[in-house]
Amino acid sequence: MSVRNLKALFRPQSVAVIGATTKPKAPGSVVMKNLLQANFAGPIIPVTAEHPSVAGVLAYPDIASMPMVPDLAVICTPASTVPGLIRALGEKGTRAACVMSSGLEMEKDSEGRSLLEAALAEAKPFGLRVLGPNSMGILVPGIGLNASIAPEDALKGKIAFVSQSGALCTAVLDWACTKGIGFSHFIHTGEGADISIGDILDYLGSDPYTRAILLYLETLRGRRNFMSAARAAARNKPILVIKAGRSTEGMAAASSHTGSLAVSDMVFDAAIRRAGMLRVQDIDELFGAVETLARSRPVKGKRLAIVTNGGGIGVIAADDLADGGGELARLPDEVVEKLSAVLPAGWSHRNPINIFSEADGERYAKVLGILLETKAVDGVLVMYAPTAMSDPEQVAEAVIKVFKEKTRANIMTCWVGSEKVANARRMLAEAAVPTFETPYAAVQGFLHLLEYKRNQEMLMEVPASAASDFIPDSGFVRDIINEVIARGDSLMTEAEAKAVLDAYGVPTIETRMARHPAEASRIAKSLNAPVALKILSPDIVHKSDVGGVVLNLETPFEVEKAANSMLARVQKTYPDARIEGFTVQKMASRKPGAQELIVGIATDPLFGPVILFGQGGVAVEVIGDRAVALPPLNLNLAADLVQRTRVASLLQEYRGRPPANLDALHSVLIQVSQLIVDFPQIKELDINPLRCDSEGVIALDAVIKVGPGTKGPHRMAIRPYPAELEEIFTMQDGSGRKTLLRPIRPEDEPNHHVLVSKMTPEDIRFRFFGLVHELPHSEMARLTQIDYDREMAFIAEYTHENGTKETLGVVRTVTDPDNEKAEFAVLVRSDLKGTGLGKRLLVKMIEYCHSRGTGVIVGQVLKDNTRMLKFVEHLGFVQTKTIDGDIVEVEYDLSKPPPTEPEPPEAQ
Structure with missing residues (x-):
């Protein structure tokens, strides 16, 4: 993963067209025409030996004769020429190339390499980045860049569109132009041989000109690159995804039910959800969703109130809401009374709220005001159908006024019709009020908000690397796995599989061989007792x-x-x-309401281990009720996995039957998750059926498939909490107090607020470069909910005798995608200087970054913070530059060993 030189690709100041030509409709001709018509402000350099000029621009016969070094080169020549051109561009100093040529994978060079391999090998020594091959190009309307073969230019906007399909790019451009939708970037990846989707997400995630990112994906190559980049970018802005292809090939050879059920598309869906993104199914939904997310306020719940001047369209919207998993808000009695005071006597007295066809803007505004004041409503859908007794524009003006006054309200609108409501829709759109043409699209917009909220919550979940409420017998399990592999088997016996589950706290029924x-x-x-007999x-x-x-x-x-x-x-x-032989087991008594479930593990070819849950039994494939999630799981993630199945409703209380013991069920999911975290040798696992009733759960049958495993956190798409980095530090102030130094977790947020509150004003200024009384929840959540693959924060936690915990200090780094530079910051409570805590925290971070192979650690220190400057310099940091006159940048070269010698008095 790398963003190196991507600025030269996506914001170039000069462009060369290699293979420029005057031949109509040839790529080199179309690119030149598009660059000139888009009014790109920088130099455009055509390179061709066939013409003295192209489109009126002086041409150059070869790369060496170009009068300057272009930031970006667009290559429009045959495949056989590409490796040599890449080498020449690298030697010239160009740092980015868009290769439109196709067929590089099919042809070989003199050394037997594909031309694609040869081209990438030529680019690597120069750090030259290659988009493509077989790319239709790049459009960045904000700088007038249309380095593409697209048939038309893109409008300016703040949405980035990234696609793996060139045909879809041209279709979307045409569609967007008719809708007046603009873009910050429009990128066709082509074959993505060098620059991956993850690289592009890394760049766009921090791009100030991009408000939202839209992805069209067909395949993914770098799982960890994609997931880490997506999770980082999704914290900053909405990312919406269309994924084509629903292949089951990846699971074709599965030995278990789970392996055959957890098809690739389901796993991709789980990855999208866990990364905090939103998946949609088509282009209309894609752009509708991005406008909804960009313009709407975050929702707190799924209760929607529908206000309409026509009963039919309200009922249609209510049906669509129910189908999508939303909920009609129940109107409290006091709300009904308030509405009755402003509505005619015959109003519906329930949700949807029919306010009659003659309703004007004033009536709409009064009803909206009442609904937005109650906590029983999470969002309001305002619907209007044209009638001869009201003015759609006057109603729109009233809704816009309420929308601007109620800044935290979530209002969505649907003006049904065409010509008569077109201007009203335009008014709503210009006022940034989410507006839709059909009841279905409007309800879908609300459901997108719900799904996006859930996915963002999943993004913030950081499960532990080991569960804290049970201690598994991992040594026993390791012995079983080693024995199975040693005898040349891949499948455990039923007794062995149940012994593994029992060692990890999953209740099983006694089984004898x-x-x-x-x-x-x-x-x-x-x-x-009655028994079950199995072969x-x-x-x-x-x-x-x-x-x-x-x-x-x-x-x-x-x-x-x-x-x-x-x-x-x-x-x-x-x-x-x-x-x-046979297995013999005592029959488990079945209670009324007991459900047969399936819990399992499969290994996806791209995303690695996945966990499956659903309705079990012998017809599990036929029933097809299942959901998948990426491990590791915690309680919230386990509960979410269960709730995404139909069988979840049967686990609730109904018709006098007691509810199932969901705590026990969630525990099983967490324990199975822990099993796959601990043992990469486990490739597949089935617990089917897992019987669940009001008293708990019990595994009646189990299958476990094992094989050689790759250790390390990178085998999993989501890195778990790295408990192995915890250590005990003894304060060096003579008190002997022992402090736990550990990676930060989301639940540390409250104590982080307390830590900041106990800092002196001077220390606050030194740390935050200004006076900060407190950090808002959004900022503090960002500091405590981190992706351990890109960021790290170690806190010092002290546990008092009464069991309360206190955060005494923190050190953090944010590492660039290339792992070249990590920016650090350290904060220790003001009254703890001289205890050695700050030194140990910073040295611990240096050790961590050194172990990851990071290049350097850098930090910024106020010039008058002489104590801190002296402190870091003694550790081995050097001053590299001064910023804005009063900030000094310091740097630690991680190619040398971490410091170990004693330190002078602590600094802040």
């Missing part, structure tokens, strides 16, 4: 499919008879299957 029917009979007699074979995963399961056997005789019949049946059906 029998080598032959007679032994199964003896085991059944010792259990003294035991490493070659048969779904035992019930081959008659390998018999339930409710009452006597030892019945067990032996069933075992003999089962053996004959299975041997006839699968003569080559290895039969190792």
Whole structure:
């Protein structure tokens, strides 16, 4: 991942067109025409040996003869010429190229490499970035850049559109122009051989000219790059995604139910949700959603009030809301009374609120004012159908006035119709009021807000690397896994799989192994209860499919008879299957309302381990009720996973049946999540069925598939809380107080507020370069909810005798995507100077960045903060430059070992 030299690509000051030509409709001709017509302010340099000039601009025969070094080169020549041109551009000093040529992967050079491999090899020594190949180009309307073969230019705007499809780019451009939608950037990635979607997200995420990012994706190559970049960018601005393709090929060879159910598209959906982005299905929805997110206020809940002058359109909107998982707000009695005072006697007295066809702007405003004052409503959809008794523009003016007065209100509008309401819609749009043409689109806009809110909440969740409320027997599990792999198997026996689950706190039913029917009979007699008999074979995963399961056997005789019949049946059906015997287990009593569920793990080819939950049983594939999530999970994420299934409603109380024990169910999901965090060797896992009732859960059957695993946090799409970085530090003030130094977590926010409140004014000025009384929740949340892949913050936490915890200090770094530079800041409570805490925090961060291979750590210090300057210089930092006259930048070269020698008195 890298944003190196992307500024030269997306905000160039000069452009060369390699292969410029006068031939009509040739790429080199179209690019030249587009650059000139877009009024690009910088030099445009055509390079061609065929013409002395192109489009009236003096041309140059080759790259070496160009009179200046262009920031960006657009290559429009045959594939065979590209590697040599890239080398020549690199030697010239150009730092970015857009390659429109196609077929580079198909042709080979003299060394047997594909031309694409050769081109990238030529670019690498110069740090030259390559967009494409097979890219239709880049448009940046704000600087007049149209370095593309698009048939028309883009309008100026603040939305970035990034697409892996060139055909879709031209279609969207045409569509957007007719709608008056503008762009900050319009980018076709082509084959994305060098510059990935993650790289582009890194650049656009911090681009001040971009308000929102729209993505059209077909494939992804760098999972961690994409997820880290997406999570970082989604904290700053809305990201909306269309993903084409719903392939199941990635799971075709799965051994478990989970493996076949957790198809790639579902996993991608889970990744989008966890990264805080919003997925949509088509172009209309894409642009509708971005306008909604950009113009609407964040919603607090899903209760929508619908105000309409026509009953029919209100009912349609209510149906669409119910279908999408929203909720009609229930009107409290006092709200109904207030509405009755301003509405005719025959009004609906319920939601949707029909205020009659003659309703004017004043009536709309009064109703809106009442609804926006109640806490029972999270959003209001204002609908209008044209009638002869009211003026759509006058009603729009009234709604706009309320919208501007109620700055925190969430108002959406839908003026139904065409010509008669067109001007009113324009008025609403110009006033930044979200407006839609149909009831469905309006309700969809509200649902987008709900989904986006949920996804942003998921983005902020940082699960621990190890659960705190149970201690698994990981050594026991490791021994089982090693034994299975050592004997050359990939599938555990049922007994082994249940032993693994039991070691991780998942309740299981007692299961014994029998080598032959007679032994199964003896085991059944010792259990003294009805039993379940199952075939035991490493070659048969779904035992019930081959008659390998018999339930409710009452006597030892019945067990032996069933075992003999089962053996004959299975041997006839699968003569080559290895039969190792049977498992015998006591039948679990089933209570009214108990549900059979499935919990499992699969390994996605792109995103790595995923967790599946849904309705289980033998018909699990037919029922198809499941949801997936990326591990690790915490309580909130586990609850969200359950709620995204239909079976969740059956786990609630209904018809006198008690609710299921959701706490126990959520615990199982967290424990399974922990299992996959701890053991990369586990490739697939099924608990099916997992019986769940009011008393708890119990795993009735289990399948676990193992194989060689890759250790380290990078095998997972979401890095868990790095508990391995925790350490105990003893204060060096003679008190002997022990302080826990650990990575920061979201729940540290309250104590962070307390830490800032205990700083002296001088220390506040030194740290924040000004007087700061307190940080708002949004800023403090940003500091405590971090992506450990890009950021790190270590806090010093002291636990008092009464159990209360206090934050004493913090050090943090934010690292650039290239891992070249980390910016640090350190803050220690004012009364703790001289305890050695600040030194240990900063040295700990230096050690961490050194271990990651980061290039340098830099920080900014006020010039008059002499104590801090002396402190960091003694640690090995050097002053590099002065900023604005009163700020000094200091830098630590991480190529040298972290400091270890004793330090003088502490600084802040």
